Amino acid sequence: MHISVSLRILGILLMLFSSTMLIPLGTALVAEDDTAAGFLSALGITFFAGLAIWVPVMNARHELRIRDGFLITSLFWTVLGLFGALPFALTNSLNLTTTEAIFESISGLTTTGATVIVGLDSLPSSILIYRQLLQWMGGIGIIVVAVAVLPMLGIGGMQLYKAETPGPSKDRKLTPRITETAKALATVYITLTVVCAVAYWAAGMTEFDAIAHALSTVAIGGFSTHDASMGYFDSNAILMICSLFMYISAINFGLHFIFWRRRSIAPYRKDSETRFFSSVLLICIAITCAYLIVSKTLDPTDSVVHGIFQAVSITTTTGFATQDFAQWPSFLPVMLLMFSFMGGCVGSTGGGMKAMRLMLIYKQGVRELKQLVHPNAIIPLKVGRRRVEASVVSAVWSFFAVYTTSFIVIMLVLMATGLDFTTAFSAVAASINNLGPGLGEVAANYASISDTAKAILCFAMLLGRLEVFTLLVLFTPMFWRI
Secondary structure (H helix, E strand, O other): OOOOHHHHHHHHHHHHHHHHHHHHHHHHHOOOOOHHHHHHHHHHHHHHHHHHHHHHOOOOOOOOHHHHHHHHHHHHHHHHHHOOOOOHHHOOHHHHOOOHHHHHHHHHHHHOOOOOOOOOOOHHHHHHHHHHHHOOOOOOHHHHHHHHHHHHHHHOOHHHHHHHHOOOOOOOOOOOOOOOOOHHHHHHHHHHHHHHHHHHHHHOHHHHHHHHHHHHHHOOOOOOOOOOOHHHOHHHHHHHHHHHHHHHOOOOHHHHHHHHOOOOOOOHOOOHHHHHHHHHHHHHHHHHHHHHHOOOOOOOHHHHHHHHHHHHHHHOOOOOOOOOOHOOOOHHHHHHHHOOOOOOOOOOOOOOOHHHHHHHHHHHHHHHHHHOOOOOOOOOOOOOEEEEEOHHHHHHHHHHHHHHHHHHHHHHHHHHOOOHHHHHHHHHHHHHOOOOOHHHHHOOOOOOOHHHHHHHHHHHHHHHHOOOOHHHHHHHHHHOOO
């Protein structure tokens, strides 16, 4: 492992990341609020810290190895999350502790959307746009790493595309070079953001709100500029636009690129994961809308509109809200939370375990049932027309086992801090799935829980965003052996 190369890349990332603070700094200077000094200090600290890391190793030129990739990928969100907390910590009017500032930053970069800040409507515009930019930067980082980097390391959800006909795979990149792949994905990401912002503006949002919410919608982040989230706008048109773009952003961006290049929807129709994801989402929407109508929680029109929106928002792990879904009757809040475990598709900005993994688990279960009826039959596991290798299925079950074990351990540790079962369970689910809102004490925000619990949830957010193994491998002794 070449630590010098990892440090050189980290230094460059920090220097580039400091530029993220230029837009909120300019906003603060124009608005003449009290955040300008904090953003200027944070920009300087981040840039010069990156420069100090980069200069001693700027001439390091070694070929990246798999372990270097693990380290760089983990450092991307961990270190940038720490430095991203500086504007929150240096803005006195926010009154955030160090842990709370880090929580808000990591929640943004991992596109979780959980917040400890109360009173968003009265915050300076500079802080509001910075929160949205954190999510947008995290979203583009997720896509580039998931589609262009992790496959080269032989890890991550994109490896599952070895079993799929359309879309990218380890052996078949979108373009011949990784840099070109990253540029292509960035182009699609930026284009979707612009189109989403224009649609919001046309539907009645102000220019500022349209841009801010487009940044978090395409990133599947869930941060809003208002405490009431999307419910603030009281517009069915805005909710339907948001639902559409959340759905689009939860689909593999590699397929978006292929659609962009071929101008054909065939890749979506042929993609098994997209079909599975869409089917599960439709089931969630149907149950949610039907139960809201039957229980007379809302009138029929609102039941359909809010049912569609909330089902899409929670299932895709965006976390926007129009109502306090935690107060909806009977099983609905828990059911929606359980659907968030699927999250989006592989190579999307969505969180969760990814639809591809759950699809393979489902297919494996069906295969085992058939095998019980016909014990001597040879029944291959297929996705589309291609047979899934046993190693891929084994990797999926290993991921599921580690994911579940991590969930249980973190939940028990949270309960040890004093949280009740409902709050602890939903907080871990919302964090490890990068969802945001939970139930119980964390239904509205995370301000009321202890700093210890917030720190634990920061780890859960990073664990979920890095698909468990990428982060946990750093804690194994064999990783650091020369």
